[in-house]
Amino acid sequence: MKAYVDKDTCIGCGLCADLCPSVFHMDDDGLAAAIEGEIPEDAVDCAQDAQQQCPTGAISIE
Numbered sequence: 001m002k003a004y005v006d007k008d009t010c011i012g013c014g015l016c017a018d019l020c021p022s023v024f025h026m027d028d029d030g031l032a033a034a035i036e037g038e039i040p041e042d043a044v045d046c047a048q049d050a051q052q053q054c055p056t057g058a059i060s061i062e
């Protein structure tokens, strides 16, 4: 499973990085980004939590 952030939709609220810092971080542009590789197994739950709670639906997990 991998996580993706749509930078056109992200508003830079920081919630995903707070909820799941091992998968999401805030970039220099003030918007979130996800790790490139597979989501670590122990971070799948928090990544899905972040996806559900993102206020703009910018996160996808595939």
Ligand code: SF4
Residues within 6 Å of the ligand: 005, 009, 010, 011, 012, 013, 014, 015, 016, 017, 031, 032, 050, 053, 054, 055, 056, 057, 058, 059
């Ligand atoms: S929770 Fe959504 S809107 Fe907020 S920083 Fe993360 S991806 Fe962007």
